[in-house]
Amino acid sequence: MTKINNQDENQEAQTPLQRVICLLHKYKLVEGFVNLQEKPDQALTQSPVQKQNLAELQCLLDKLHPADIAYVLEALPLEDRLLIWNMVKAEHDGEVLLEASDAIRETLITDMGNTELVAAAEQLDADEIADLAPDLPQDVLEDVLWALPITEREQLRAAMSFPEDAVGALMDFDVITIREDVRLEVVLRYLRRLDELPDHTDQLFVVDRDEHLKGVLLVSRLLVSDPETQVAAVMTKEMVKLHPNDNAQQATYAFERYDLVSASVVDVDDKLLGRVTVNAVIDFIREKAENEALNLAGLSEEEDLFAPVLKSVKNRWFWLAVNLVTAFIASRVIGVFEDSIEKLVALAALMPIIAGIGGNSGNQTITMIVRALALGQINTDSAWKLIAKELGVSAVNGLMWGGIVGLFTFIIYQNASLGLVMTAAMILNLLLAALLGVLIPLTLSKCGRDPAIGSSVMITAVTDSGGFFIFLGLATIFLL
Amino acid sequence: MTKINNQDENQEAQTPLQRVICLLHKYKLVEGFVNLQEKPDQALTQSPVQKQNLAELQCLLDKLHPADIAYVLEALPLEDRLLIWNMVKAEHDGEVLLEASDAIRETLITDMGNTELVAAAEQLDADEIADLAPDLPQDVLEDVLWALPITEREQLRAAMSFPEDAVGALMDFDVITIREDVRLEVVLRYLRRLDELPDHTDQLFVVDRDEHLKGVLLVSRLLVSDPETQVAAVMTKEMVKLHPNDNAQQATYAFERYDLVSASVVDVDDKLLGRVTVNAVIDFIREKAENEALNLAGLSEEEDLFAPVLKSVKNRWFWLAVNLVTAFIASRVIGVFEDSIEKLVALAALMPIIAGIGGNSGNQTITMIVRALALGQINTDSAWKLIAKELGVSAVNGLMWGGIVGLFTFIIYQNASLGLVMTAAMILNLLLAALLGVLIPLTLSKCGRDPAIGSSVMITAVTDSGGFFIFLGLATIFLL
Numbered sequence: 001m002t003k004i005n006n007q008d009e010n011q012e013a014q015t016p017l018q019r020v021i022c023l024l025h026k027y028k029l030v031e032g033f034v035n036l037q038e039k040p041d042q043a044l045t046q047s048p049v050q051k052q053n054l055a056e057l058q059c060l061l062d063k064l065h066p067a068d069i070a071y072v073l074e075a076l077p078l079e080d081r082l083l084i085w086n087m088v089k090a091e092h093d094g095e096v097l098l099e100a101s102d103a104i105r106e107t108l109i110t111d112m113g114n115t116e117l118v119a120a121a122e123q124l125d126a127d128e129i130a131d132l133a134p135d136l137p138q139d140v141l142e143d144v145l146w147a148l149p150i151t152e153r154e155q156l157r158a159a160m161s162f163p164e165d166a167v168g169a170l171m172d173f174d175v176i177t178i179r180e181d182v183r184l185e186v187v188l189r190y191l192r193r194l195d196e197l198p199d200h201t202d203q204l205f206v207v208d209r210d211e212h213l214k215g216v217l218l219v220s221r222l223l224v225s226d227p228e229t230q231v232a233a234v235m236t237k238e239m240v241k242l243h244p245n246d247n248a249q250q251a252t253y254a255f256e257r258y259d260l261v262s263a264s265v266v267d268v269d270d271k272l273l274g275r276v277t278v279n280a281v282i283d284f285i286r287e288k289a290e291n292e293a294l295n296l297a298g299l300s301e302e303e304d305l306f307a308p309v310l311k312s313v314k315n316r317w318f319w320l321a322v323n324l325v326t327a328f329i330a331s332r333v334i335g336v337f338e339d340s341i342e343k344l345v346a347l348a349a350l351m352p353i354i355a356g357i358g359g360n361s362g363n364q365t366i367t368m369i370v371r372a373l374a375l376g377q378i379n380t381d382s383a384w385k386l387i388a389k390e391l392g393v394s395a396v397n398g399l400m401w402g403g404i405v406g407l408f409t410f411i412i413y414q415n416a417s418l419g420l421v422m423t424a425a426m427i428l429n430l431l432l433a434a435l436l437g438v439l440i441p442l443t444l445s446k447c448g449r450d451p452a453i454g455s456s457v458m459i460t461a462v463t464d465s466g467g468f469f470i471f472l473g474l475a476t477i478f479l480l
Numbered sequence: 481m482t483k484i485n486n487q488d489e490n491q492e493a494q495t496p497l498q499r500v501i502c503l504l505h506k507y508k509l510v511e512g513f514v515n516l517q518e519k520p521d522q523a524l525t526q527s528p529v530q531k532q533n534l535a536e537l538q539c540l541l542d543k544l545h546p547a548d549i550a551y552v553l554e555a556l557p558l559e560d561r562l563l564i565w566n567m568v569k570a571e572h573d574g575e576v577l578l579e580a581s582d583a584i585r586e587t588l589i590t591d592m593g594n595t596e597l598v599a600a601a602e603q604l605d606a607d608e609i610a611d612l613a614p615d616l617p618q619d620v621l622e623d624v625l626w627a628l629p630i631t632e633r634e635q636l637r638a639a640m641s642f643p644e645d646a647v648g649a650l651m652d653f654d655v656i657t658i659r660e661d662v663r664l665e666v667v668l669r670y671l672r673r674l675d676e677l678p679d680h681t682d683q684l685f686v687v688d689r690d691e692h693l694k695g696v697l698l699v700s701r702l703l704v705s706d707p708e709t710q711v712a713a714v715m716t717k718e719m720v721k722l723h724p725n726d727n728a729q730q731a732t733y734a735f736e737r738y739d740l741v742s743a744s745v746v747d748v749d750d751k752l753l754g755r756v757t758v759n760a761v762i763d764f765i766r767e768k769a770e771n772e773a774l775n776l777a778g779l780s781e782e783e784d785l786f787a788p789v790l791k792s793v794k795n796r797w798f799w800l801a802v803n804l805v806t807a808f809i810a811s812r813v814i815g816v817f818e819d820s821i822e823k824l825v826a827l828a829a830l831m832p833i834i835a836g837i838g839g840n841s842g843n844q845t846i847t848m849i850v851r852a853l854a855l856g857q858i859n860t861d862s863a864w865k866l867i868a869k870e871l872g873v874s875a876v877n878g879l880m881w882g883g884i885v886g887l888f889t890f891i892i893y894q895n896a897s898l899g900l901v902m903t904a905a906m907i908l909n910l911l912l913a914a915l916l917g918v919l920i921p922l923t924l925s926k927c928g929r930d931p932a933i934g935s936s937v938m939i940t941a942v943t944d945s946g947g948f949f950i951f952l953g954l955a956t957i958f959l960l
Contacts, residue, residue, distance in 0.1 A: 368779070
């Protein structure tokens with residue numbers, strides 16, 4: 001484990017970010033109003049005070065954990081970010097790149113020369129290089145591949161071959177293997193000959209001559225057992241074995257349920273390939289949750305907070321376009337009923353209420369179902385029960401909110417039949433929302449697509465167009 | 481660590497859930513069409529085949545990890561859930577309750593007698609009982625408190641005193657402490673006298689006579705170091721120290737950044753109180769992410785998939801009511817312009833497009849800002865930069881999509897000025913969305929409220945009412 005900030009050493013209780021920003025300000029604003037655009041390569045003209053501030057900043061950066069540096073870089077506007085990035089020690093470059101989020105990593109890599117990039121990548125393990133690989137220029141990647149020892153090169157090739165959501169992409173190769181026929185005392189002596197253990201070593205892997213996994217020796221068992229015992233006597237045979245092509249999401253559930261720190265990864269013949277550790281799992285969980293939140297809000301991918309305007313536009317255009325298409329369709333549905341609206345203009349003011357509540361209710365249902373699908377908790381039996389339940393909830397909500405809306409309409413417009421049409425339209429649109437709120441994610445999932453992506457947009461489209469159609473249709477039939 | 485399912489032992493590659501459901505079906509459907517409402521207390525009339533199926537089910541349940549049992553219970557409709565719950569071994573009750581999600585736990589606890597509950601709670605550690613406490617009946621909790629040894633009772637009282645989002649609520653008390661002036665060999669002998677180490681023991685805590693934390697001895701250091709060395713020579717003094725009143729969210733970031741397995745919790749005098757382990761952190765991250773997703777979709781809290789209809793209605797009414805209020809307001813904004821709509825009915829068909837795209841764009845901005853706020857990456861300086869950037873994105877999007885929408889309007893309605901009004905309204909509403917998309921979460925956060933809750937509803941309300949007002953207002957001024 002690398003250096004960790006002792007929180008007590010910082011008496012002002014400032015976060016690393018606040019300290020960096022404070023020093024940056026001091027550096028840039030010294031001697032009255034200095035031009036904010038000043039660049040570090042103008043250092044020749046710097047005053048002694050500025051030089052001292054810069055030295056203080058350098059000293060702070062040298063002490064920061066790479067993850068903290070990545071965090072600070074992420075929070076800084078592009079110009080300041082590159083100033084700080086150029087001050088980071090070259091030996092930390094690789095780890096900072098690894099810790100930075102995709103959008104930030106891109107801006108940092110763009111700023112680096114090829115030799116710098118190769119040097120940075122070479123500081124990392126094979127599985128870590130594989131994480132960076134998609135963002136590296138092709139020629140850098142080839143240089144790195146050739147510079148690696150043959151085993152690591154093979155590992156890197158293997159790690160790069162797995163899709164992002166497979167266990168193989170989370171796997172690392174830092175496993176300590178032992179044989180089952182030795183005494184614990186021998187294991188302890190073997191460990192003592194190592195300089196350090198890989199991070200997150202909570203278990204040693206017991207393998208036979210052909211690397212087949214026989215069991216695991218928990219470090220906690222090793223520590224409490226008599227050194228004269230044989231490994232075979234204290235090793236655990238019941239353990240979680242992952243396969244590199246398993247779904248990574250399922251593996252994270254195993255970590256959560258069984259409170260794992262690490263788990264073995266084996267091939268079809270039970271040969272040990274590597275392991276997955278809990279820190280990779282946490283990163284995966286966080287990234288997955290964030291991506292879902294971003295997609296729900298209509299962002300295609302994570303966005304640099306200070307991305308140039310056009311880059312942001314590119315990241316956001318897709319879901320805006322989808323939204324525009326559904327809005328056009330809803331608009332045409334209303335267009336069909338323009339005659340009715342002309343005769344009874346109150347319809348125009350009332351129709352967004354029906355559509356809005358329908359969308360909200362549909363999204364409530366969708367969220368429940370998507371979560372249950374992700375956990376694998378829905379089968380054919382329960383699907384029918386769920387539809388029945390959601391229709392029941394919608395019927396109750398429809399009567400309740402529909403009643404209120406109907407009353408409101410009656411009071412405002414002094415028109416009882418208009419109120420009844422509102423109530424009926426609300427009930428019908430909520431029932432539609434419930435039915436499709438269950439069916440849309442189930443269908444997407446049956447077709448092998450991720451129900452978390454796009455379900456929300458689809459249900460809103462249905463409840464908008466459907467709501468307008470139901471309400472204006474009922475009004476045309478019963479009121480005109 | 482408790483029992484873990486060996487995935488290989490199950491040749492049919494079924495999940496625990498699938499196996500339980502399959503056995504449940506066999507049990508219930510044996511001998512043709514047996515009444516599905518059959519209850520386990522009618523067991524007296526069971527056929528030998530049914531008894532055998534029941535025994536097989538019992539055998540499967542006995543082998544399952546408590547977390548798997550909780551998962552299976554969650555996926556079953558209420559009736560089946562209680563049937564299975566009554567078959568779970570009493571000694572697993574406590575752990576299953578702990579693993580189950582809040583909504584499911586409630587249904588299980590309702591089904592248990594007070595003595596059963598006390599027995600279940602007594603199997604758990606103080607920090608685990610504290611997690612269950614809010615769901616336990618008051619008299620059960622008191623019985624449990626009195627049955628505990630004095631140290632644990634104090635721990636339980638302490639653990640219960642922290643709010644859910646404080647580090648204290650994640651803390652456990654399973655720490656192994658050592659002194660700095662002993663040799664590692666003594667530490668190893670001391671550990672060997674224990675039956676087992678607490679889960680997730682990756683470090684031993686070095687304290688002085690008054691329990692002040694001096695450093696930590698990493699187990700991995702212990703294993704690779706010469707047993708003759710003193711603890712003081714190999715212990716780490718730079719470590720993460722949490723305080724029980726720290727924000728739990730910030731602590732999870734420390735685990736993520738520094739790849740921790742456990743971290744110490746100390747009081748203001750640096751006295752060791754307990755530790756936080758990575759499994760508690762994972763549960764917290766997952767729960768937090770889920771709650772955010774639920775709130776965004778308009779659900780107040782996690783809902784049992786098979787909750788009774790009225791219970792679901794209760795969980796969902798709040799956000800529907802909020803939505804209804806904002807829809808009413810938007811409806812009244814339209815109502816103001818009824819004369820204009822009567823004169824130019826196309827306005828009614830076009831206005832939802834302006835409101836819809838504005839809402840979508842506003843939510844994109846909100847999502848970016850809420851995430852950056854959660855990470856503490858926004859300060860006064862960057863706030864202005866962000867507003868400028870978001871306004872820029874909106875201007876580009878407004879010109880682009882507004883242009884398309886204007887063209888579409890011109891083609892459909894053969895009315896150039898109507899098209900221009902659409903374009904102008906789109907640009908203005910997107911600018912409004914950008915401005916408030918930054919200001920709403922920043923203001924909520926300044927007022928000490930969680931910007932993740934309610935921001936999305938507020939921005940949609942603004943872009944709906946605002947969009948209608950801008951579009952209908954412009955139309956009234958320029959077209960009529």
